Amino acid sequence: MMLTEIDHIAIAVRDLAAAVDYYQRAFGATIDHREVVERDGVEEVLLKVAESYIQLLTPTRPDSPVAKAIEKRGEGLHHVGYRVADCKATLAAMVAAGATPIDKEPRPGSRGTTVAFIHPKGSFGTLIELVEE
Ligand code: CO
Numbered sequence: 001m002m003l004t005e006i007d008h009i010a011i012a013v014r015d016l017a018a019a020v021d022y023y024q025r026a027f028g029a030t031i032d033h034r035e036v037v038e039r040d041g042v043e044e045v046l047l048k049v050a051e052s053y054i055q056l057l058t059p060t061r062p063d064s065p066v067a068k069a070i071e072k073r074g075e076g077l078h079h080v081g082y083r084v085a086d087c088k089a090t091l092a093a094m095v096a097a098g099a100t101p102i103d104k105e106p107r108p109g110s111r112g113t114t115v116a117f118i119h120p121k122g123s124f125g126t127l128i129e130l131v132e133e
Helices: 016-027 065-073 087-096
Strands: 003-012 031-037 042-049 052-059 076-084 114-118 128-132
Touching (some): 003 065, 003 128, 016 042, 016 052, 052 076, 065 076, 076 087, 087 128
Parallel strands (some): 076 128
Antiparallel strands (some): 003 076, 031 042, 042 052
């Protein structure tokens, strides 16, 4: 098994402050990490749950993929991050199994990780992100 943990579930929201406030009031959640990822046009907040995260994600510009997803489908579950020991090897295994990669090569993600996204088409409707710490 190449997956070592569910790294995060990513939830796309319009108002990041309101979503963080809600998770804090509802669950007593605390912010573990906050980052603007310019390349992806997103700001994210990570709320730690055991060894995984809930990632609240909001677009920072209208042409970001997350902005387009919210426009098309509304707020809600955006992708699932699977933690792996070797992003490159797992990406190759997925492609060999029939996956359609969005990233042909692993690239830098937030909090110093290495990531690769795989298209929902060919992966049973779920946008998958491989995350190597
Ligand atoms: Co993610």
